[in-house]
Amino acid sequence: MPRIGDRAPVFALPDADMEVFDLDEMVGSKHVVLYFYPRDNTPGCTRQAVDFSDHAQDFEERDCVVVGVSPDDCPTHAEFRDEHGLSVRLLSDEDVDICRRYGVWQSREADGVRRTGVTRTTFIIDKRGIIRHIFRNVAPRGHVAEVLDTLSQLQTEHAHANP
Secondary structure: OOOOOOEOOOOEEEEOOOOEEEHHHHOOOOEEEEEEOOOOOOHHHHHHHHHHHHOHHHHHHOOEEEEEEEOOOHHHHHHHHHHHOOOOEEEEOOOOHHHHHOOOEEEEEEOOEEEEEEOOEEEEEOOOOEEEEEEOOOOOOOHHHHHHHHHHHHHHHHHHHOO
């Protein structure tokens, strides 16, 4: 898994409209909140996506784009987006290559059964493409507020470091 201070692994993935989002194109222009989630239309994933969408203006004011990544395919993302009125861009990583590169495709045991899947994780990537913060094992409730607070702290630190 990449660490804070590392250059974020670059990738290009299709979104719900099958348009490609290229992380490399964001370098120099926008901060990126990259969140990985297990599946569309599950209660926690829906809460998280709706919450990010409800705060789209707050992220825009911080010069930040939010993208969600899961192994679901593009048509499933489109249905999920349309059903819940989401504004967040949802990216499809069907072969879980990017999930693996970011270290979020993990094996865990629950009720004696071993399963492999996405561990809910969020990365804040600055305009230089550097990972500034990582939220691991995210609980959906209150997560967006946490991300916004952290973004504000990082911007304050940056302002003091570069007067």
